[in-house]
Amino acid sequence: MxxxxxxxxxxxxxxxxxxxxxxxxQRLVSRQxxxxxxxxxxxxxxxxxxxxxxxxxxxxxxxxxxxxxxxxxxxxxxxxxxxxxxxxxxxxxxxxxxxxMNMIFQDPYASLNPRWRVRDIIAEPIRAFRLATRPGEVQTRVGSLLAQVGLTMRDGAKFPHEFSGGQRQRISIARALASEPDFLVCDEPTSALDVSVQAQILNLMRDLQRRLGxxxxxxxxxxxxxxxxxxxxxxxxxxxxVEQGSAEAIFRSPRHPYTRLLLDAIPDLEQIGRARIPVGGELPSPLFPPPGCPFHPRCPLANARCRTEKPGHVTAGGVSVACHAVAEGRDG
Amino acid sequence: MPLLEVDDLTVEFPTRRGVLRALDRIALTIDSGEVLGVVGESGAGKSLTGAAIMGLLEPPGRIAGGEIRFEGQRIDHLPPDRMRRLRGRRIGMIFQDPLTTLNPLYTIGRQLTETMQTHMRPSDMRLSDAAARRQAIAWLDQVGIPAAAQRIDAYPHELSGGQRQRVVIALALCAEPALLIADEPTTALDVSIQAHIITLLKRMTREHNTAVMLVTHDMGVIAETADRVAVMYAGRIAEIGPVRAVIRAPAHPYTAGLMASIPSLEHRAERLRQIDGAMPRLDAMPAGCRFHPRCPRVFDRCTTGQPELLPAGATQAACWLHAHD
Missing domain, CATH: 3.40.50.300 (P-loop containing nucleotide triphosphate hydrolases)
Structure with a gap:
């Protein structure tokens, strides 16, 4: 690199x-x-x-x-x-x-036009950016995009409703790739899918990343x-x-109390029948964020400083953490 | 005698193009105080199993065969008014979305007191309004609603998603049912809230010796909560057994594939194991084992005969690999 x-x-x-x-x-009446x-x-x-x-x-x-x-x-x-x-x-x-740059959305049911055939959905970015102009050329590109995501040219003639959720997400990915982007924003791309289908889509996304950079x-x-x-x-x-850095480091040793809470809260296959120590509090309303560190009302390490002063980022072990307790070494 | 026994339950949907069999000879039991997890992917029939037990099948769906026995009595063909009395009083329900369960026009206190007053056993004395209100506050307190005495007069929209689901749990448990059917109770919630709700469900059902049928797609939730688990695939039970055995040593290739396709928190794999293809549609069920077109260990017998549940180590699996005849 x-x-x-x-x-x-x-x-x-x-x-x-x-x-x-x-x-x-309404604001005038109620003086808000x-x-x-x-x-x-x-x-x-x-x-x-x-x-x-x-x-x-x-x-x-x-x-x-x-x-x-x-x-x-x-x-x-x-x-x-x-x-x-x-x-x-x-x-x-x-x-x-x-x-x-392009985007893949969470809901493969809402992000594809139900009245368009799949091949037209995928061809639209190609035509819009004039990446190909002759109809034959466009169809060749659509065919290779469909093949890249594990579909066939025959699927191109169908409408979105004829596909399962996982296949629709493949179509969304093919459309996102149609403009030959380098950068993809993927907003919860597998949250609407079942786990076995999620595995297919995540594998596909990793393969495409490796192949297309x-x-x-x-x-x-x-x-x-x-x-x-x-x-x-x-x-x-x-x-x-609140915390950022290499994924490996954060999963190995999370520093911010919120990261720890999150990792602890996930039900895990490795922990059959475990008894939990419930963590207090709920997410505050983003309309009225707490003063100081926004996490302090739920934080086991909060002290007076956390309640008044917004923490800046400090680097701790290659990871950047916004927490007074970590900065002061109070996190044990 | 188990609290709930389901034998060969078959549910069908007549359509113009023929009868679709959505559940095919489901058999399971739940004991008092036991949590049975029911997992599967969308369309496997897990919610439908819950709905059939509660007598809440949407027409034209109907029970086409088999028996459901609750406390030794058949309940699969009870008249609607008797079934309604059973639901709520002896069988409680929790659904995924608390907003569809709660009535937006009534305070949560009113919904709780009404439920308690309606579902009191005839032998008990009618609960006075004041006593019902006291009990409602106690229930809200038990499920962890802060300042229950004030919050009791709140409307559902004034509560957060996690608090609403707590109220739904209080509503389901306040009539002290013997069986609770919870259909994806934590799916709509964030992980930190989900953790609260799971802990709460486990504690409440243990304290009241309630039997629970926990329907979810989340294997992690099952691992933490259930005693036994039934894995469903295409309208059938693929495998059923103690949760530890099903997760650690799955006997059915589908269960094994499902477990392996879940990304792990412990380490980063190069690739996830995937099960290629998708679950068959009801109108295009393959002959033989319904999983055979996707199965990595398929052999001749799988394409012709449908396997029944067979003993396989500590679990039972509907798979020809475990037939020793």
Whole structure:
């Protein structure tokens, strides 16, 4: 690996908020102020070319918002996103750059147009980016894309409803690959699938990555899936990355109390009939995040500093952790 | 005598293009205080098994054969009003989505007291409103709703997803049923909340000696919660036995494939083992063993005869590999 090579994607202190205010009349009547939800709060990470960076977290932590920011569907309120050394907004402005990023969604039932034949769904990006113009050429490309994801040209003549969930996700992947991208954002690509089908799709995604040199931003709530896919990862809590670094290091010795909680909470095949020590508390509302460290109300290591001061990232054993307890060596 | 016995349960759906057999001769038992996990992938028939036991099959689905006995009595063809009395009082239910179970127009307290007052046994005295409210608060407290005495007047929308599922558990258990059928009770929840709910279910059912049929697609949840597990495939039980044996030493090639396809938290594999293909559709069931087109260990016999459950080590598996005749 050359050290000079710029990362595929880099986010630098990116923030994004939603305006969730009530309608103006209602606000005037009940004398409420505008309400702002900070979904992503100063998130920084970078993804090396050809690798997989995963974002993990529970619902409402902001991981899907980052997915949309990363392909330019939202514009950040603060911070910068750099795609291959260029600001994302200017990269999006050029079709040549735009075709190099694509997205795979969670629900293969909602993300395919039910009225289109599969071959037209896959041909659309090819035509849109003028990667091929003659009909015969387009069909050849569609055929090879279908073959890449384990389908046949005969499947191309069918409609999405004729396929199972796993096959539909293969179609979504073929469509995502049609514009010959280098960078794919995968938002919970296997969450709607059964485990045996999930294994097929994850294997396919790894094969394609190796063969085509793809870079993945992989979003999931399933830590076991992330363990299988990620080279590096970030754990998110209430819009912030609380721990990030090499996946191997984080799974081997998680440092942040939230990462530990998550890893501990997963029911595991290795632990038949185990008795749990339940962890306290629930996810606070992202509308009213707690002051200081957002995790402090549930944290067993919280002290006065955690309740008032937002922790910055410190590097501990090659992993970056946002936790006062880790920084002060109180985490045992 | 087991609390629940299901013998050769067959469920069919008549359609214009012929009768579809969705469950084919399912046999299982559950003892008091025991947790039986039922796992399988979408369409395997696990939820349908639960619905058939509760008498909640959606028409035109119907029980076409077999028997369901609860506390020694047949319940598969009870008249609807008697079945309704049994449900709720003796058989409790928990579904995946707490929002569809709770009535959005009533406070959770009202739903709890109403359930308790409706399902009191005739021998008991009618529960007064004040006593019912006290008991409802006690139940909310038991399932871990903070400040239960205040929260009792909350509406379902004022609670978080995890709290709603706790209320649903309280609702299912407050009539002290002998059997609880829980269909994907934690699937809609985040992992940290899921952990709470599993712990709660285990504790509550142990304290009340409730039998539980836990339907889920999540093998991890089964591993932690169940005593025994039934693995379903294409409307049949592929394997049934003690949870440890089924996970550590599966006897059916489908169970083995299913276990191997789950990514591990312990180490990163180069590739996951995958079962190629997909579960057959009801109208295109293969002859012989329903798993044989996907089975890595298929041989002649599998393509012609359908195997019944056979003893296989510590479990029973419906697989010709275990036939010694």
């Amino acid at each position: 050359r050290m000079t090579e710029p990362p595929m994607l880099e986010t630098i202190a990116v923030s994004y908020g939603f305006d969730v205010s009530k309608p103006i009349l 102020r505008r309400q702002h939800l900070r979904a992503v709060d100063e998130v920084s990470f970078s993804i090396r070319r050809g690798s997989t960076f995963a974002l993990v977290g529970e619902s409402g932590c902001g991981k899907s918002t980052i997915a949309r920011l990363a392909v330019g569907l939202y514009k950040p309120d603060g911070g910068r996103i750099v795609f291959e050394g260029q600001a994302l907004s200017s990269a999006r402005a050029q079709p040549a750059m735009r075709r190099r 793809l870079t993945y931003l992989f979003i999931s709530h399933n830590l076991a899936v992330v363990r299988h896919m990620a080279d590096t990862l970030g754990i998110m809590y209430l819009g912030r990355i």
